[in-house]
Amino acid sequence: MTVSEHGSALADQLAQWRAYLADRPGVSAGDVAEVESHLLDQIDDLSQRGLSDDEAFLVAVKRLGRQDALARDFAEAHSERLWKQLVLAGATDVPGEGLRGLAGALGFGLGLGLAIRLPFLWLSSDDLRPVVLVGVVGFLVLAGWYAWLRRTVRPGALALVGSVAAAGLLTAGLYPFREPRHTEVLLAIHLFLALWLAVGAVYLGRDWRSVRHRMDFVRFTGELVIYYVLIALGGGVLAGLTISIFAMIEVDLTTAVSEWIIPICAGAGVVVAGWLVEAKKNVVENMAPVLTAVFTPLCTVVVLSFLGTVLFTGRFVDLDRTVLIFFDLLVALVFGLLLFAISARDPLGPPRAYDWMQVILVAATLLVDVLVLAAMAGRIGEYGASPNKLAALGENVVLLVTLARSLQLYLGFLTGRRPFSDLEMWQCRYLPVFGVWAMVVVVVFPPLFRFA
Amino acid sequence: MRVVKDLVAASATPMVLGILAEGDNYGYAIIRRVAELSGGELEWSEGLLYPLLHRLERDGLVSSHWGVAETNRRRKYYHLTERGHDAVAEHRKQWDVVVEALRAVWPEPPTTPVVAGGQ
Numbered sequence: 001m002t003v004s005e006h007g008s009a010l011a012d013q014l015a016q017w018r019a020y021l022a023d024r025p026g027v028s029a030g031d032v033a034e035v036e037s038h039l040l041d042q043i044d045d046l047s048q049r050g051l052s053d054d055e056a057f058l059v060a061v062k063r064l065g066r067q068d069a070l071a072r073d074f075a076e077a078h079s080e081r082l083w084k085q086l087v088l089a090g091a092t093d094v095p096g097e098g099l100r101g102l103a104g105a106l107g108f109g110l111g112l113g114l115a116i117r118l119p120f121l122w123l124s125s126d127d128l129r130p131v132v133l134v135g136v137v138g139f140l141v142l143a144g145w146y147a148w149l150r151r152t153v154r155p156g157a158l159a160l161v162g163s164v165a166a167a168g169l170l171t172a173g174l175y176p177f178r179e180p181r182h183t184e185v186l187l188a189i190h191l192f193l194a195l196w197l198a199v200g201a202v203y204l205g206r207d208w209r210s211v212r213h214r215m216d217f218v219r220f221t222g223e224l225v226i227y228y229v230l231i232a233l234g235g236g237v238l239a240g241l242t243i244s245i246f247a248m249i250e251v252d253l254t255t256a257v258s259e260w261i262i263p264i265c266a267g268a269g270v271v272v273a274g275w276l277v278e279a280k281k282n283v284v285e286n287m288a289p290v291l292t293a294v295f296t297p298l299c300t301v302v303v304l305s306f307l308g309t310v311l312f313t314g315r316f317v318d319l320d321r322t323v324l325i326f327f328d329l330l331v332a333l334v335f336g337l338l339l340f341a342i343s344a345r346d347p348l349g350p351p352r353a354y355d356w357m358q359v360i361l362v363a364a365t366l367l368v369d370v371l372v373l374a375a376m377a378g379r380i381g382e383y384g385a386s387p388n389k390l391a392a393l394g395e396n397v398v399l400l401v402t403l404a405r406s407l408q409l410y411l412g413f414l415t416g417r418r419p420f421s422d423l424e425m426w427q428c429r430y431l432p433v434f435g436v437w438a439m440v441v442v443v444v445f446p447p448l449f450r451f452a
Numbered sequence: 453m454r455v456v457k458d459l460v461a462a463s464a465t466p467m468v469l470g471i472l473a474e475g476d477n478y479g480y481a482i483i484r485r486v487a488e489l490s491g492g493e494l495e496w497s498e499g500l501l502y503p504l505l506h507r508l509e510r511d512g513l514v515s516s517h518w519g520v521a522e523t524n525r526r527r528k529y530y531h532l533t534e535r536g537h538d539a540v541a542e543h544r545k546q547w548d549v550v551v552e553a554l555r556a557v558w559p560e561p562p563t564t565p566v567v568a569g570g571q
């Protein structure tokens with residue numbers, strides 16, 4: 001018996017069943033069609049054994065199991081889809097939701113704001129030690145917030161955050177820095193980068209060891225930055241307004257706003273923005289991929305025209321440290337574009353024109369970067385290394401390696417020799433390298449340059 | 453007899469790949485084939501099979517295409533890729549090790565009685 005021979009009552013039941021399953025988060029239209037075809041096969045089998053349509057439908061649906069459970073299984077296999085929808089089905093008691101979530105976000109936010117503001121009441125700031133201390137405390141509060149949000153924290157993830165924080169505090173506190181203190185500035189910047197990556201392990205909760213889930217943290221970071229910038233813009237406008245209207249009634253709030261409200265809100269904003277990203281995943285299509293799509297073509301044009309100009313005019317002279325830092329920023333930007341494009345892409349989708357544009361952008365950037373690196377290496381050989389030069393060079397090499405390998409894997413995908421997930425997995429596996437490099441700069445650079 | 457969940461999960465990938473090595477196939481038939489191969493002892497749920505198939509597809513071990521069944525319905529067929537064939541060989545090597553080791557450590561099954569040492 002085929003489906004057309006089944007009655008219309010069955011068609012109605014099927015339609016209801018289909019609509020319910022399609023509504024579950026993490027289930028795509030293709031999944032529903034596939035499971036439906038499975039259900040119909042089962043119904044056909046049962047009908048042939050003499051069951052009525054009704055009975056066959058009931059038995060077949062029963063065998064499929066609860067739709068929630070089925071949808072959950074699908075969602076777990078496709079965590080990227082949830083980013084366009086919402087948290088796992090059935091997980092309605094997630095602490096990040098509802099009033100409790102709001103209270104938690106505000107509580108931790110205020111805690112973070114105070115944690116980074118209050119210490120400056122007692123700390124002098126002739127060097128960067130207070131900044132490092134406050135930054136470490138801030139990241140620890142953030143780690144606590146994610147542990148609370150996930151309701152679970154793996155000892156390994158905590159140990160990771162703890163050891164990075166301890167290494168940072170010990171080196172910043174004990175190293176005898178001297179003018180011009182370049183290595184101290186480098187230490188602070190790189191420590192915060194490493195701490196953020198370590199906090200990612202706490203963010204991932206019970207999946208902290210899963211390589212594939214690292215991409216979720218990348219998505220989260222991208223959205224967090226965008227939300228934070230938007231909130232900061234709004235906050236700035238509101239702060240200005242506040243000062244102005246109170247000035248009209250001759251109350252001067254400038255000090256209160258600039259020394260208290262803004263620093264505390266700047267800290268709280270990190271938590272609130274993160275909470276919004278988690279809670280609102282379903283409301284708006286994610287922003288990072290949209291911005292990526294806008295800036296990939298623009299950035300490609302910039303890099304290609306720069307490359308063309310260099311090759312045409314042969315103008316490639318005054319390469320100093322600042323130039324290299326700008327190139328680091330350019331390469332980091334391209335890396336970011338690539339990363340967010342990868343994180344947003346349907347891993348099973350066929351190659352598209354947009355993929356080719358990514359490849360061209362990465363290839364052109366690599367070419368420019370190799371030219372710069374060669375020039376820079378020559379310069380270091382001639383004048384000796386300074387901490388900033390060497391750090392910039394190291395960053396450049398770390399980015400160059402991942403871009404080169406990504407290009408190779410991307411081409412493999414576009415020519416049909418590899419699945420897209422190879423590229424995704426490479427990016428995920430490579431993420432800790434940034435943390436390791438950052439810690440090298442934190443721990444090894446100061447003694448290497450005699451704390452200058 | 454009920455096979456424990458962990459064992460079902462561990463054997464699911466090589467089982468699916470092995471079945472697809474016999475030829476292209478679709479979900480419902482794969483579940484039936486599993487039951488048939490195990491004499492009805494292994495009953496897979498759809499929640500196990502379909503996400504697994506999608507994961508294998510994402511990793512490039514299988515590919516899929518929509519076709520039309522003899523009942524005139526649309527049906528999604530899975531095909532073992534070259535990489536999938538390599539994976540079958542690799543799984544087979546690993547399972548051979550496990551099975552050999554278990555055989556060596558377990559006494560002969562009760563149906564063939566163990567002959568006592570001839571003292």
